[in-house]
């Protein structure tokens with residue numbers, strides 16, 4: 001099976017400081033991966049590189065079975081290729097209902113003009129209902145999004161990303177600020193999504209990563225320090241020194 005995303009020998013410096021240092025790793029299709037690492041390890045910069053926000057100084061980032069280079073693509077082109085990113089804070093349209101948020105996010109050829117005159121078609125409505133079921137908000141479809149709980153807003157935003165039909169989802173600290181019940185729901189949702197798409201979760205919360213029960217990549221000083229199951233990486237002496245030692249202070 002060829003990789004969906006391949007990062008090879010990527011480095012990027014900011015004012016002479018190497019935030020990403022010869023970083024290499026691969027993501028398989030339909031897989032779930034957690035990326036952990038201490039503050040400043042390069043997790044955000046890695047996501048910025050994959051999504052075209054930051055250009056590396058060297059290395060390769062290739063996508064899909066045709067090994068398309070992402071390095072010369074714009075952020076919009078990368079999104080269209082099938083890479084969706086969810087930032088930590090939910091950015092749903094609070095005055096719109098859950099239904100409206102999802103239908104606006106559907107991957108239809110739209111511009112402002114066609115949105116104004118957009119007529120809801122039966123297939124679109126069914127698709128929105130399917131998405132709402134997938135994210136656990138089917139009974140909230142008519143609710144104004146601003147009334148949702150923090151966790152529900154996060155799921156709605158994941159649903160809005162899924163509406164774009166991405167093949168890879170980058171999710172930044174999805175469990176932050178969630179109740180225990182919301183975190184469990186989020187775990188189930190991400191695991192379910194990763195059956196058909198790849199999901200990369202950047203996370204500080206070890207208990208949440210344990211629940212995800214997936215392969216873990218530990219970043220440190222812009223490189224991969226260790227990779228494997230959570231038990232494998234947390235037993236690695238170097239990880240204990242650089243990550244767990246410091247994470248205890250968080």
Ligand SMILES: Nc1ncnc2c1ncn2[C@@H]1O[C@H](COP(=O)(O)OP(=O)(O)OP(=O)(O)O)[C@@H](O)[C@H]1O
Nearest residue numbers: 014015018019037038039040041042043044045046
């Ligand atoms: N635009 C920038 N200009 C200068 N330095 C930057 C810039 N972006 C990131 N850095 C530096 O690069 C390093 C890696 O940062 P990054 O945000 O990728 O780490 P992180 O693993 O996401 O950290 P955290 O867990 O705290 O979010 C840090 O030392 C950071 O200060």
